[in-house]
Each structure stands twice: as structure tokens, then as C-alpha cells.
Amino acid sequence: MRTKKVSEHFLPSSSIGTGRKIVSISFGPKESGKKVYIQAGLHADEPPGYLVAGRLLELLEKADNSGDILGEIIVVPAANPVGLSQWNNDSVQGRFDYFDNINFNRQYPDLTEEIAETITGRLGTEPLKNINLIRECTAQILRSMEPEGETEYLKHLLLSLSHDADIVLDLHCDHQALIHVYMGTSLWQEGKDLSTQLRAGATLLASDSGGTPFDEANSKLWWELAEQFPNHPIPPACLAATVELRGSTDTDRQDTEQDAQNLYYFLQRRGYIAGVAPELPEFLADATPLDGVDYVTSTTTGIITFLKQVGDFVRKGDPIAELIHPMNKPEAGEKVILSTKTDGILFARCLDRFARPGKVVAKIAGKEALKGKGENLLTS
Structure with a gap:
């Protein structure tokens, strides 16, 4: 039936x-x-x-x-x-x-x-x-x-x-x-x-x-x-x-x-x-704690070049991406390196390649809770 x-x-x-x-x-x-x-x-x-x-x-x-x-x-x-x-x-x-x-x-x-x-x-x-x-x-x-x-x-x-x-x-x-x-x-x-x-x-x-x-x-x-x-x-x-x-x-x-x-x-x-x-x-x-996720966040404007791939295991301090500002040092571009605060799997990253201050560029699943996470543990 x-x-x-x-x-x-x-x-x-x-x-x-x-x-x-x-x-x-x-x-x-x-x-x-x-x-x-x-x-x-x-x-x-x-x-x-x-x-x-x-x-x-x-x-x-x-x-x-x-x-x-x-x-x-x-x-x-x-x-x-x-x-x-x-x-x-x-x-x-x-x-x-x-x-x-x-x-x-x-x-x-x-x-x-x-x-x-x-x-x-x-x-x-x-x-x-x-x-x-x-x-x-x-x-x-x-x-x-x-x-x-x-x-x-x-x-x-x-x-x-x-x-x-x-x-x-x-x-x-x-x-x-x-x-x-x-x-x-x-x-x-x-x-x-x-x-x-x-x-x-x-x-x-x-x-x-x-x-x-x-x-x-x-x-x-x-x-x-x-x-x-x-x-x-x-x-x-x-x-x-x-x-x-x-x-x-x-x-x-x-x-x-x-x-x-x-x-x-x-x-x-x-x-x-x-x-x-x-x-x-x-x-x-x-499984890892949600408050252990490092939201690697842009500190400035620029174009994103990723230095790590989705699925990579990274260590605290590893460079995840570089931002290049095309109007600063126009002959080469000013570079800013974004690094991770934790050891863990890079499980997600942004799709577009434009950065602004505060933009979440990548997500790392760390095993230990990170300080200062606050009450809202998800991205908007």
C-alpha cells in the first residue's frame, strides 16, 4: 500500500x-x-x-x-x-x-x-x-x-x-x-x-x-x-x-x-x-567544538589569493591567504597575510575573491575553544 x-x-x-x-x-x-x-x-x-x-x-x-x-x-x-x-x-x-x-x-x-x-x-x-x-x-x-x-x-x-x-x-x-x-x-x-x-x-x-x-x-x-x-x-x-x-x-x-x-x-x-x-x-x-572554529577574517581590503586548500590540515600561525591591494605599491601590490589561530582542518572558505575588513575568508575546525568567541558562534 x-x-x-x-x-x-x-x-x-x-x-x-x-x-x-x-x-x-x-x-x-x-x-x-x-x-x-x-x-x-x-x-x-x-x-x-x-x-x-x-x-x-x-x-x-x-x-x-x-x-x-x-x-x-x-x-x-x-x-x-x-x-x-x-x-x-x-x-x-x-x-x-x-x-x-x-x-x-x-x-x-x-x-x-x-x-x-x-x-x-x-x-x-x-x-x-x-x-x-x-x-x-x-x-x-x-x-x-x-x-x-x-x-x-x-x-x-x-x-x-x-x-x-x-x-x-x-x-x-x-x-x-x-x-x-x-x-x-x-x-x-x-x-x-x-x-x-x-x-x-x-x-x-x-x-x-x-x-x-x-x-x-x-x-x-x-x-x-x-x-x-x-x-x-x-x-x-x-x-x-x-x-x-x-x-x-x-x-x-x-x-x-x-x-x-x-x-x-x-x-x-x-x-x-x-x-x-x-x-x-x-x-x-x-567532532570539535563550535567555539573552537577559527573564522579567519580579513583585516583590510584587497584581492584574495588562497595559500591553503579546503581539506588541508593547518597549524596555528600558518598563512591561509594573502590579500593584495592593487592601488598600494602598484608596481607589485601591497600584500597582507592572513594566518590561523589554531590547529585544525580548513573546512570552508569564501567563494568570491574580494576582501573587506571583517569579511570571513576561511573556517578552521580547531579542537580547543578560542577566547573571545561571545554568544553568537555562527557567522551571519
């Missing part, structure tokens, strides 16, 4: 004569007690995720036709129609809302305190019952909210679709990068197989990365509630991760098909799809 269901979710109009929607495709039995939610394109200008989600849907449809879907799987292949409408100079922008300049992957509802008030005096000694109670309360709170405006409605809608999932995967990409994954610190032991299956070159861990991105809106409340109610067992019931699928130009069929296949194997290994997944591939890189 086929279980595929396509649903349309309409957003309120943001201007006269406009209207947008997202589409969710679900497979599997809701009554299974197992749910996974996957979305792509929250940052609408990041192409690989759309292709990987689309190829994953092809695999899931074949499995559904064979009766092999065992748990509920929801895929939203294009999560941000607002951002997709943001064309400028023949390119989709799609990272920041034009109305308030807020990142589409920031400022999701943080429900921890409201949930805590609702569940006080109602928790018991059984972890599963506590999980169900928290999910019921979360659903009630979300239903009671009245988001204003198209983007706030979109964020509320996506969280409403995902909040009760056991696994939430948000597909993104960087500029030029290895596959890398962001997840909560307490999720690493459970989520290590995700990074391994995806052949991730880095996994960055944080209990609170700042700004409430989508993945943490789903996962962070679990360990925060566990801290507030230490006498009641509250497991980290949502493995939520942001998956960065290399760089923005990495849309080759071979890569996107393999990434989709790897996600399929991950779900198969987790019991959402019938069959036996192949053995995990070689484990490439241990």
Missing part, C-alpha cells in the same frame, strides 16, 4: 497580488511512533540541498512502492519560497529577509520556558511518557501562537511540521567547503553515524550556538528542560542537525546522488526503511 502524501501549505500574502506556499511530501505510517523531518533551501541561495532532497524523494518513492517505508518521513524540498523570490543582479539572494534583514535561519521560537511552565508538576519517572508530554505541550503552544507576517508564519509553519520528529535534518551548503555538520554537543554520540555516513570532514558541536537556528529550535529545548528538571528523566529526544553539503557550486549529479543515497542509508540503518544498510564508511573526522 502506497503511503505517499503531498500537502500544500500556503503563506499569508506579504504584498498586494502575491501568494506563496511550501510543499511537504510524507511517507510511511504516522502511527509508527517514529518520525523524521528533512528540509532543504531554508537559505534559498544554497543549491545542493534542493537536488539532494529531490533525489532522496525518488529513492523514497521507490521504497514506498515496495512497501518498505516503516516510519513517518516528511521531506520539504524547498523550505523558503520567500527567499527564492529574492532575485538581484541575476542571482538569488535568499539568506536574509528583505523586510528586516534577519537571517532566515535565525530567531526561531524558543519555547523552553513556556514548556517548562506547562509541564511543571506533570512529569513522571518514565522517559517516554515525559517525551510525549513535552511534545503535546509544544504542539499546544505552537497552535496558540499567531505569527505576524509572511516570514514569521513560515518559521512557525516549519517548526510546526518538525517539532515532534525524532530526527530533523536541515540541508544547507557553504561557499567552498567539505561536507560538515552542526549539532548539539549532547547529540554527538547518538549522531556520530550521520556524520560518518555522509563522509563529513568536520562536525561542529555546541549546546547553544546563538540566535536560535532551526535545528536548535527543535533540539535545544530537550537538554535545557533536562537541566531544569533533574529529578525527572528527559532524554534528548530530537537528533537535529544542520548538514552543509559542500559548497554552493557543488551540484554535480554524482555528488548529489551519493549524498541522497547516504541519507537513505542513514534512515535505513535507523529503522525508517526496510532492508539492511551497508557497513558505515570510514570515519573521517572526530
Whole structure:
């Protein structure tokens, strides 16, 4: 029996004569007690995720036709129609809302305190019952909210679709990068197989990365509630991760098909799809703290020449790039060297080659926390 269901979710109009929607495709039995939610394109200008989600849907449809879907799987292949409408100079922008300049992957509802008030005096000694109670309360709170405006409605809608999932995967990409994954610190032991299956070159861990991105809106409340109610067992019931699928130009069929296949194997290994997944591939890189990432930042203007490649292991003090200012010492160009503050893997770097003061040029995954990182550990 086929279980595929396509649903349309309409957003309120943001201007006269406009209207947008997202589409969710679900497979599997809701009554299974197992749910996974996957979305792509929250940052609408990041192409690989759309292709990987689309190829994953092809695999899931074949499995559904064979009766092999065992748990509920929801895929939203294009999560941000607002951002997709943001064309400028023949390119989709799609990272920041034009109305308030807020990142589409920031400022999701943080429900921890409201949930805590609702569940006080109602928790018991059984972890599963506590999980169900928290999910019921979360659903009630979300239903009671009245988001204003198209983007706030979109964020509320996506969280409403995902909040009760056991696994939430948000597909993104960087500029030029290895596959890398962001997840909560307490999720690493459970989520290590995700990074391994995806052949991730880095996994960055944080209990609170700042700004409430989508993945943490789903996962962070679990360990925060566990801290507030230490006498009641509250497991980290949502493995939520942001998956960065290399760089923005990495849309080759071979890569996107393999990434989709790897996600399929991950779900198969987790019991959402019938069959036996192949053995995990070689484990490439241990997780490192997000506050250990060195954002190599330009100190001046100039043209960038990289001295290290994505995937290189670098040492503290190694030169990563040089900036050349073409109007200073015009016979040769004035050079400024940008170096790293830590040992680690260079897992991402910028795509364009123009520098300005404060621009993040490269990212190094260090093993030790760096001083002065502040509360916001992600780039804007």
C-alpha cells in the first residue's frame, strides 16, 4: 500500500497580488511512533540541498512502492519560497529577509520556558511518557501562537511540521567547503553515524550556538528542560542537525546522488526503511567544538589569493591567504597575510575573491575553544 502524501501549505500574502506556499511530501505510517523531518533551501541561495532532497524523494518513492517505508518521513524540498523570490543582479539572494534583514535561519521560537511552565508538576519517572508530554505541550503552544507576517508564519509553519520528529535534518551548503555538520554537543554520540555516513570532514558541536537556528529550535529545548528538571528523566529526544553539503557550486549529479543515497542509508540503518544498510564508511573526522572554529577574517581590503586548500590540515600561525591591494605599491601590490589561530582542518572558505575588513575568508575546525568567541558562534 502506497503511503505517499503531498500537502500544500500556503503563506499569508506579504504584498498586494502575491501568494506563496511550501510543499511537504510524507511517507510511511504516522502511527509508527517514529518520525523524521528533512528540509532543504531554508537559505534559498544554497543549491545542493534542493537536488539532494529531490533525489532522496525518488529513492523514497521507490521504497514506498515496495512497501518498505516503516516510519513517518516528511521531506520539504524547498523550505523558503520567500527567499527564492529574492532575485538581484541575476542571482538569488535568499539568506536574509528583505523586510528586516534577519537571517532566515535565525530567531526561531524558543519555547523552553513556556514548556517548562506547562509541564511543571506533570512529569513522571518514565522517559517516554515525559517525551510525549513535552511534545503535546509544544504542539499546544505552537497552535496558540499567531505569527505576524509572511516570514514569521513560515518559521512557525516549519517548526510546526518538525517539532515532534525524532530526527530533523536541515540541508544547507557553504561557499567552498567539505561536507560538515552542526549539532548539539549532547547529540554527538547518538549522531556520530550521520556524520560518518555522509563522509563529513568536520562536525561542529555546541549546546547553544546563538540566535536560535532551526535545528536548535527543535533540539535545544530537550537538554535545557533536562537541566531544569533533574529529578525527572528527559532524554534528548530530537537528533537535529544542520548538514552543509559542500559548497554552493557543488551540484554535480554524482555528488548529489551519493549524498541522497547516504541519507537513505542513514534512515535505513535507523529503522525508517526496510532492508539492511551497508557497513558505515570510514570515519573521517572526530567532532570539535563550535567555539573552537577559527573564522579567519580579513583585516583590510584587497584581492584574495588562497595559500591553503579546503581539506588541508593547518597549524596555528600558518598563512591561509594573502590579500593584495592593487592601488598600494602598484608596481607589485601591497600584500597582507592572513594566518590561523589554531590547529585544525580548513573546512570552508569564501567563494568570491574580494576582501573587506571583517569579511570571513576561511573556517578552521580547531579542537580547543578560542577566547573571545561571545554568544553568537555562527557567522551571519
